[in-house]
Amino acid sequence: MTKQHPAVTTQDPDGHATPPAPTAVFGRTTRLDVENPPPDLYGRPRLDRFMHAITAFSDVYTPAMGRPLLRRNPRLPAPRARAPLTLVVTGHRAVAEDVVELRLADPSGDRLPAWQPGAHLRLTLPSGKERHYSLCGDPADRGAYRIAVRRIADGGGGSREIHDDLHLGMRLTVRGPRNGFAFCGEPTLLLVAGGIGITPLLPIAREAQRRGLDWQLVHAGRTAASLPFTEELRALDPARVRFVTDRVPTGAELLAGARPGTAVYCCGPAPMLAAVQDAFADSPARALHFERFTAAPILDGRPFALQLGTDGERVEVPADRSALDVLREARPDLAYSCQQGFCGTCRVQVLAGTPEHRDRRLTAEERASGALLPCVSRAAEGATLVLEV
Template identity: 70%
Template sequence: MDLLTPPPDLYGRPRADRFLRGLTALQDRYVQALGGPLLRRNPRRPLSRPLPPLQLVVTARRELAADVIELRLADPSGGPLPAWQPGAHLRLTLPSGRERHYSLSGDPADRAGYRIAVRRLPGGGGGSVEIHDTLHPGTRITARRPRNGFAFCAEPAVLLLAGGIGITPLLPMAREAQRHGLDWRLVHVGRSADTLPYADELRALDPHRVVLRTDDEHGGVPTGAELLAHAPRGAAVYCCGPASMLTAVQRALDGGPVGSGGPATALHFERFGAAPITDGAPFAVRLGADGPTLDVPADRSALDVLREARPDLPYSCHQGFCGTCEVRVLAGSPDHRDRRLTPEQRADGALLPCVSRAAEGETLVLDV
């Protein structure tokens, strides 16, 4: 008998080697996956359908601070809303068609309504002004389900640093830290007391763990070292605020131990603006393969230039989120300067025009 031929069964019938048969089937599936759709999905699973947008209604509105309003959004039928975790945000589609992202500032345990706070930015892209002027109780809007790009990891020791409206994602984190008995501190900074939203709620959580610091009472903006001095030993730092605040905290954290509480450790952040441009060179962006070509000066971002041509281009730097301005590169060699995209996303053509650029004289063709 050929040694490669499996012996017959008890009834003398030839039988296949089940192990080799299974191995061959696995190999065939692997080969198909390398060049076929199996690499993208399991054919035994049905195609996933995108979830429909949420239909929401404004049920309450109140003034929180100077130029800041709070909105409560609910299901028009009164049903429970999708669950969310601290740090999550909503992507709202406003009546004008603009899309804007806002942190959820309420309690995740409250499934009856979402809460957001919006600061009026007259010099912004128009979204905050539209919300202030047009969204009143009874107004209906749509939103994508909550997403979280600023997740709270609930480390044993936590320092929460908020600048102005940056308190919105950090307030739910403070509640979560209090609920789990973590060693936490929160510092909320702003120009003056009337610019600090949710001051009363923060004090009610634990007045011994919350510091409200205003520039007018302390002679100016705090340094990064001053802010980090509030950190418990070995604390993870969560920071949401203007780019200048984040830069100061990053530099102080990179400088080593700060304050008497010992060194802070990991830094999680959402910024209220793109990082400053350094070593910029002029380049160009083209809107699609056959669209117009726009010059990007050395001292301006591609996002600024793109928004002049496409005012509806999504972005959320002023709301503290990074990554919402993502576009796709069709041609050209970008100089990626973000810390958000993965190597796989970059290889797939993703680009964040708020910070990323190109070499002098290069033209990036963008799918916008």
């Protein structure tokens, strides 16, 4: 989710590892002779006894010191993932047009796990749907988590359930907090939010104010009534916050406040992210961090097919659609959440065919056993994946 500029890479455009770079020595360019190193540090034809002794000691001592780090004590239990939390809804209020805020607390009043700005929760709703929502409260408040949810009338139903069916006192299973949009604490910041995209950026602004950093925030939306948390932002520092509601701003307008060395944090709808990314190269900003609402547009897709069971229905996946989109038309009850390849909710099993894995969740062993996340993963052009669904 993080893009740095300028970037340093050790791969070529095709993804292959590049050869070792030449070593510059006093303005000349030469290559180290790794096949026939000189016997002495200074190139003399005899061994340097001191360096020879140090090398021999290192050959024995270094591996011996490293071995305990590579092995796990068999008497200790294997590390476990954090157990899910059961939290109760203690607050449910409107904070903007079509936006409600939830407060979630431990039923016994215990302190909640700590979190950092940019973190999110994974909620299991009463219907069984799982959804991810950014934490928008104060990390110093360990008594409750705050999230805000905009109603999406034509979405998958999670937001409508939160708006219409959740009530005070109801209990939810919650996993997290987990952070995929971490705040790096750069001294100069520009925060760019689109609508409900303010949720991860509000804690970042609060932390930047607490640290005395040089920060600015731009919050854009359809109308002033549609923007949540405007009063909280003004309370931090009204001179640092700008609201845009009279037009759709360009990427250059959104980045207009960036100064040399600025780190930009952006969260919002896909058109806003695309506009900021397009304008970023011409801005004086140094780094761009962004978080998406949904999966990134498919730009390099190729058509392939899915077969639902060994003798089941065959469906085509176009180049510009995800396998999850097509699967949900055939199997409307298929669970999903993040649509970006990190939550694992939409996991299916491949019975035959070779997938192109593009997720950030599955281990090599899980992939080898046939696991697939259809929200982002695909197959070669013309190939068919047989799924157990």
